[in-house]
Amino acid sequence: MVNPPIAMLAELTHRCPLACPYCSNPTELIGKDAELTTDQWADVFRQAADMGVLQLHLSGGEPAARTDLIDLVIAAREAGLYTNLITSGIGLTPKRLEALDAAGLDHIQLSLQGVTAQIADRIGGYKGGYDRKMHVAEHIARIGFPLTLNAVMHRENLDDLEATLDMALRLGARRIEVACVQFQGWALENRAALQPSLEQVNAAKGTVAEAIERLRGQLVIDFVPPDYYSDFPKACMNGWGSTGLNVTPDGTVLPCHAAETIPHLEFANVTRQPLKEIWYGSDAFNAYRGTDWLPDLCQSCERVEIDFGGCRCQAMAVLGDASATDPVCRKSPGRAALDAMLVQDTNPLDVPEFVYRRL
């Protein structure tokens, strides 16, 4: 039986003033001309709510690059959706933040590239970005929006984890995601420059465990570990086509943001087919739904209902086979390939320069 989705990520645009080398957008970006209109997005939101979506994440690119952002939030709230804005903060003036408040925006998730202007602007590839973000954060706090800080961590900033947690407290965040880079898309191209060392990862785990206890009831800490160092795969998307869906700027509907890296899948578009039909009936959503399609290794494993065989896009990226067990799994024959990459990443002769995300 297929359950209705709970969450939808709407990539309103791929335009973004930042150029982070781990951007979750695909390496083939969609231009402004192909973006859905305000009315088309409003219709998608209504369809999503009608089929059971409860939470909407307005993302990008930078969603504030959409001049109709306020109208989109109004439409989302009218549809009855819990509306979260995922933003770098760039483009959110105090006036726009007040309009978002009046529109009923429920929550803001602010990305953090680093705890100093020097590192943050280097990672974001945008000079002055850090100072502007801090200014926006002050206004978010003044208005009283619930705030999550989304700190993306990797080799260059994982040692700043304590300072990152301090910053979340200073900005009045209720919640922080310590999100270690997952290697898809742009991040995969920059893997050798972003992969943390084992020492960094162990130190980070200790810091997180201590902080969770110390800050209980004050700051919620969600830790996404760097999965090449894990023994078992992540429960990617909580299972393919089980809980969430992703709509790209031109209306393509994906089971996860990286699904287009699986070359044999064809994805439907919400401008040509109802969202409900796509969720329940399309080949792409049914391709890896449930556990019946999994290799025997997974089907006979006691963890099958915990991680559903892990991440399809990672199996594709590392092994060239989207239906294989996620190579993170210690039981997988593919683990050797992942370990070889890890050895190569953490003993580089020359750390490569970042390939920045560009349209």
Place this chain on the structure above:
Amino acid sequence: MIKASDIPFLPRGVRCQFDRVRGVEVLLGPERVLMLDDIGKAVLGRVDGQASVDMIAEGLAKDYDAPKAMILEDVLAYLGDLFDKRLVECAHG
């Protein structure tokens, strides 16, 4: 930690809503969706920013004809968990 004299409330960004597709009451917060069972519904239905945890337990004890001490323990555990997740906040009574 949450105490019997505390007055719980749902902070901005957290709300209860009826899920018309699944036919259940849900609690929505940042990156969190909780489908509420009868106990959750009964407790959160009484969280109004006026009643203390103690008063909530007293009301529930009456409605369910159960010993208040036991109910209070359950309500403290239930709201304490939501408090740790920052889905409930408290004024100190």
